[in-house]
Amino acid sequence: MNPRVFILAIATFVVGTVELIIGGTMNLITADLNIPLSAAGQLITVFSLSFAVSAPILMHVTRKIARKRLYLLALFGFFLSNVLAALSPVYSVLLIARILSASCGALLTVLSISIATQIVEPAYRGRALGIIFMGISGSLVLGVPMGMTLGNAFGWRAPFWLIAGLSLVAMLCLSIMLPNVQTPPAIPLRQQLASLKSEKIVSAQLITMLMLTGHLTLYAYFTPFLQETMQLEGAWLSFVYLLFGVAAVMGGGVGGWISDKWGPPKSILVIVSAFGLVMASLPFTTGSLYVFLIVMVVWSALSWAISPAQQNYLIQTSPRTADILLGLNTSVLHVGIALGSAVGGIVIEKASVQYNAWVGACFVLVSLGCAVYSITRPGSEKTTADAASTIDA
Template identity: 30%
Template sequence: MDKRLLVLASGMFAIGTDSFVVAGVLPQVSASLAVPVALAGQMVTLYALSLALLSPVIAATVAHWPRKQLLLTGLVIFVLANAVTALAPNIGIVLASRLLAGLGAAMFSPTATATGASLVAPEQRGKALAIVIAGMSSATALGAPLGTFIGGWLGWRATMWFVAVVATLAAIGVAQLLRDVPTPPSLSLARRLAPLGDVRVLLTLTTTWLAYAGAFVVYTYIGLSFDRATGGDARVLAGLLVLWGVAATAGNLAAGRLTDRLGSRRIINAAIAIVAIDFALLPWTSASLGTAVPALVVWGVCGWGLLVPQQHRLISIAPTAAPVLLGLNSAAISIGVAMSGVIGGAAISWFDRHTLGLVGAAFITVSLLVAEWAHRSIAQPDRQSADTVTAP
């Protein structure tokens, strides 16, 4: 295994820990700052929205930077932002610091995945992407549960300090172990957004957006959605997050190998269909610990198993535009996550919190229809390649 992929994965682990740990401490944030849980949930929304909107802008404005410098700068900003969150005296500063953390993540995450894909031969891209993304999925197995436990023990501010320390260690690893990699040709923002004019790319990104919006409707408010299974105990919730994260890591790695072997269509359709059914049953399976465990395992394996074939599908559409397309895919995920915070907050206000799974299932089901539409569009031999649009 290329050690450089492991270094990139370590940075993704830090980003992933911050992305997922906030959901586990929202009740503590709400109580500490005397704000509604739905308002505290906008920590997730603003972070994801910042990541989504800034990823293509950052990629265009600093395209001439060496990849190592860009990765390190992103991690430094990310560390400082989490320190501000930990020290913030009110919800306003907390939310502003989440925007800054999104900036750091926007500099690091798309750069890391694109760099990982460029380090290997085309026939090994699925595996390489799986390794880099495994850093984020493994954060759900270790970083987020540990951060949730720390929040229940020492308070949510200690959780944010924990995230800052994890990111600092990742920056040290990148600085010491990652060699400089070739800087891709510079592209303007207009050129980076040009793939959106290709219906194949647009449909694939829409699939990602809908699927992860549906999944994170539940995850953002998982402490509330699974309160019957956990009994409100942060330690039990942390244990469930560990289980979910282990399943996510296994699903992510398996998807890389299966995608290289079977192609992206079968893995995408199977993963989405299974998750849709799993979420539709959550109002009942989340009611007890015995049924919540298998539900979370299925969610972890298939939910994270979707990401690799989606990225593989995008790269197959336009191999020379891989960095641009993977950046747009990260933005699609972030927009979905941002939407989930708002949609989930509204659903909690209007309906019972235990019905969030049904809301998520609706979005995920629509994503399956769009995924098949994307496949049919890609299969048309006379459609213009996105390479001609995005290649410098």
């Protein structure tokens, strides 16, 4: 495996931590800036929406810029946005900083995925994607506790200073180690939009969105689920989240290995099917803490195991528009996160948190239907070798 992939994964981890880091310092921000809790919560919502919108737009606008140069410019912009966040005197400045940070982060995430697939041999593409998604999943899972620990010790601005410093370190390392990968040929916007008319591609994008919707229907409200069904509090809650985070990070790597061994289509079908079954079974395991933890670890790992197979599948399906499709996939992932959180809240309001897992499993079942539909559609599916030669040409 090309060691530069690990550097990209570390950079992606740094970028990803900033999305949910607000969740661990929300009470400190509200007290310092004298704003209501709901306004602090909007800092996460605005980030997710900006991230979702920015990814495909920025990938198109910057399509003619050399990938290495673009990556370093985006990292510098990300550094400046976090400095602005750390220095924010009022809420409106912090909100602008979050929008800028999300835009640069979206560009960096998609570039990391795209570059990683270009600097490894085709046989290792799934594993390279898995390593990148270990960075992404790790950042999303660890962002809240990291922000909480640093914020309580040094104030809510401290996490932003740390991320800004790590951004500079990443810039230095990548300026030396990152090769000059070839910029994909510019594709007319009309042709890019035409690829989205493909039933195969649209249904493929829905796999990610609906699976994440199902996942977040429960995970966004995992704490009340644990409290109500198992009466867990304090240290046990922290332990469960730590175990969940470790499993999620490892799941990205396992998913990449499976994608290389089985191929993306088969991997997607197996992972989504298993994820739905495990998620639906979670409420039945709460009678035994040990059984629950085992099932939860599998659930967590599968939640991120899908990403390398999905990204690899999109690259094979339409290699010429791979950058655009990867950007869109990153966007729909965040749409799924937002939608799942909303659906989970409705379930709790109308019924009970105990039903969230089953409602989420229903969305996963629809995701499986989209996977079957996409894989069985004729179209632009290429062999791995063909896809690789097209991307590297």
